[in-house]
Amino acid sequence: MVTRDNRKVVLVGTGMVGMSYAYALLNQGACDELVLIDVNRQRAEGEAMDLNHGLAFAPTSMKIYAGSYDDCTDADIVVICAGVAQKPGESRRDLLSRNAAVFRSIVEPVVRSGFNGIFLVATNPVDIMTRITCALSGFNPRRVIGSGTVLDTARLRFLLGDFFTVDSRNVHAYVIGEHGDSEFVPWSQAMLATRPVLALCEEDGGDCCECDLRRIESNVRDAAQQIIKAKNATYYGIGMSLVRITKAILGDENSVLTVSAMLHGEYGESGVYVGVPCIVNRNGIRRVHTMALTDEEQAQFHASCEVLRDVYAEIEL
């Protein structure tokens, strides 16, 4: 499946998110060949030219060009960041139907090309669009991955690292559930190196620390809205999150990442794509890494899955 000598990524959707991903890929030398596809062909061509002009300063060489769906034939990963924005007054349901149509126009030609790699989806609502990609492609769900709560988890680790004045890479805490309003932090599973965060809070006097944790959780949930208010869109964080997932796949890393995965009985849920810690390698999702949630966390997770089931039920594919 993933060829080690030529790591090839096809990016569909060269907007702000897609190009932040492409720029981060180039700066990290994370693949050998990058194909850019957009319904606006001229835009994809301009972006390819612009990136190529940075190659002289990149860590490794990379073949970058604007291409077509035929280029997916031997790709390792097809990353979808394409989408249409909500029109004023448009309902969520109508927006979803339009984005489902966009995905049909993408996934079908990708599959027709003979593509046999992994789909990685970032378009929102990401859990729903990933499930749509899985349904349209007919691929094994283990090879269709959404960015899920990888970015939300990165935001959480940053804020917790800041709060405890500890390198965020030593914070092991996750945001799980829908990438959206019903996402949450299972605090019972949050660790600072080898110490549970809740135990650290107790040592610290209890109450106050726990309200700080609630504030941090709500800041994570509201982060996208805050950024959108300030600069209209978010793209660098998600671009780097997508590179992290790409590296886990191409490097066969078996890394634990909170991607959006189809559940098959894990946490008592089935048939829904949702953000949960998963072991990711060159075959996609090797398996869902289940956590021992408390009853309250389990109920919150179930509620989040129900939100996603209700939204998916609104779509006509």
Ligand code: NAD
């Ligand atoms: P954008 O409008 O800048 O880019 C979208 C691109 O998709 C455009 O270049 C457009 O031409 C292209 N496109 C539209 N229809 C297409 C089609 N049929 N085929 C090929 N390309 C097509 O938007 P953006 O800011 O880059 O955001 C893209 C998506 O990423 C949005 O859905 C956004 O909500 C989502 N997003 C996700 C996360 C996350 O955590 N998963 C974070 C931020 C943004």
